[in-house]
Amino acid sequence: MSARMQGYNFAYLDEQTKRMIRRALLKAVAIPGHQVPFGSREMPLPYGWGTGGIQVTASVLGANDVLKVIDQGADDTTNAVSIRRFFARTAGVATTTHTDAATVIQTRHRIPEKQLREDQIIVYQVPQPEPLFRLEPSRAETRRMHGLSDYGLMHVKLYEDIARFGQVSISYDYPVMVNHRYLMSPSPIPSFDNPKMHMMPALQLFGAGREKRIYAIPPYTDVRSLDFDDHPFRATRAPHACGLCGATDSYLDEVVTDDRGGRLFVCSDTDHCTERRETGCVGAEGVPEAAE
Amino acid sequence: MTQPILQTEGLSKSFTLHLQGGVRIPVLADVDLTLLPGECVALSGPSGAGKSTLMRSLYGNYRAGSGRILVRHDGAMVDIASADPRTIIAVRDRTLGYVSQFLRVVPRVPALDVVAEVLVGRGVAVARARDAAHDLLLRLNIPPRLHAVPPATFSGGEQQRVNLARGFIGAHPVLLLDEPTASLDGANSAVVIEMIRQAKARGVAIVGIFHDAEVRDQVADRLFPVMPLQDAA
């Protein structure tokens, strides 16, 4: 595709750093859900913009890979466009917006609607890798809790939600148990996406740049959202159909369309929505594809 | 021949007051007391002679200096003077009852439960234990309206009667009574005398200190003299 920039190593990071990150990744894959510390590097973008995800992507990217980057499900937001262009220039890899065509997908806050495959890797950008950090301020203590699989406190949080609101009020970054062993933050994806992590054929990698942690879920791993027997986990979505493609099973974004209270619910996964419209699906507010 | 149920052999007791320069006060020396089932022995002697000290030593409340205090407990003789605390607790629970001069209880516990807990501690159902406590308190003229009240606010006589109910409800084979009628009027003393007689008839052995000679003569089979010792230099 685009020509590689000169003067930088392949995919920006030097080989030593990539090797260090790959070692952390191997360890993370070996212990699903466990947070592995790594020597996070300064990247040419600020923390919170995906520094962890970028380093993981840079470490797993090969010359023949096809990269897709999404931000809240969209391929066309500033952040997604910048990161995609970054790797196009520093690694010279092909990029795509099609979930199907990608071999590596870096994401912020979503999992694509389309089921991922064994030959794909999904890289999550993670702001806060510690699922217990709001409940237990001491890092030493949370490490001990992970070590002993002592997660009663997380259930106390769920208990409090149900006692106060009648249901668990966590709508994103909903904690999961990985492989029946480690409590893990799925990154701030909507809880709607949680079930997609369970037994996913693709390798899932998580990078937290500022917090200097990497963790992973190998393909076909058991991932359960925490719940109570009598208050089972339920993935929720806005009770609407996508205004553009009419989908009733995808995660929706609410878009305010004017200053008179007008609003539109559309698929958050832009590629999914586009693909559906190309096959002729039309929502209430949509325009048939052929008329465009 | 009937076997003694309580027997002391060469029992001696002295107090060492470390805060008063270690002065040693001997109170009991070579006391040999034998008590048979169904018998009531009254300790006699001037006040300060050591009657209460002997009584408290028998109960294990004071630590015997030398000698033995044998009590038949669960069919075997146990030496209170050398038994470990848990054995003494077991002996007190089932064999050796004690009615002290003053009631000492947890604040806030109603009179009924103060009495009933002796049985509850042995595993008797709470309702049954309370029924028994209720009957006993009534017999001792503690009216039902007081049963639910903690005894801390009771008069001296009422507290004494709650204390007696607590002592008698356990039906221990050996009872130690320290001035059981000291603060009771004639009518209530008569009730206590009757209770003591009934206990004796059941075979309960009693050691008592009776300030009131009239009461003593009505219940005691014999006197056991306790005399003051010469202070050791």
Add this chain to the structure above:
Amino acid sequence: MNDESLLSARGLSLHFGAIPALVDVDVDLWPGEVLAIVGESGSGKTTLLNVLSGRMAADAGVVWYRDPAGRLVDVHAMPAPALRTLHRSDWGFVHQNPRDNLRMAVSAGGNVGERLMAQGARHYANIRAEAMRWLEEVEIDADRIDDLPRTFSGGMLQRLQIARTLVTHPRLVFMDEPTGGLDVSVQARLLDLIRSLVARFSIAVVLVTHDIAVARLLAQRIVVMQRGRVVETGLTDQVLDDPQHPYTQLLVSSVLQA
């Protein structure tokens, strides 16, 4: 009478620099028994409590605990996870300041339910019902179940801590001055509550207190400590009514008679 002790310590010694906190201390505790450890501040009684419960290591000595399966375990040789599990199931710890144990940002029900959830309870309604039962057990209105502890009085906080501790039916509870810092009337109520709960559920208790009256009301046996040493031990009423050691005599004679 069960002759197998629940907890036994032999030869415990611990120095903080030149200060002896524990000197060759032996302790035994039997199931269902309340043992009081008394002594003035700095006598080593809280240190002893911490060493007995495995929260602090000693320089020398051993602490044996008989687990529910009847096996003797060396408390200080236990792997950390096993000790932690013990502390939140078969054992309990009641602190003088309930805020040290309670989660102040979590409702009363959540505080009581935490130990159940830590043990794997995953049925919300059952956890809540059990929490409610225990609130009533410690005389807290069941409709306070969703209130935060910071709206509770000092006595209620202490009772909440006790409910939180007893919800898993521990066989052994360590208590560090449980009635310290409370008003006298509140203290009496709490003492009565502790006494009846301990008796009803036959819980063994190691109770640290500087208050001899508390020891007399709650404990069958007593250990008197001075400068890290056990100077006298025995039946509570015998030790308090006929103290043998000079220090015990001083301690007993220093108490104001009410």
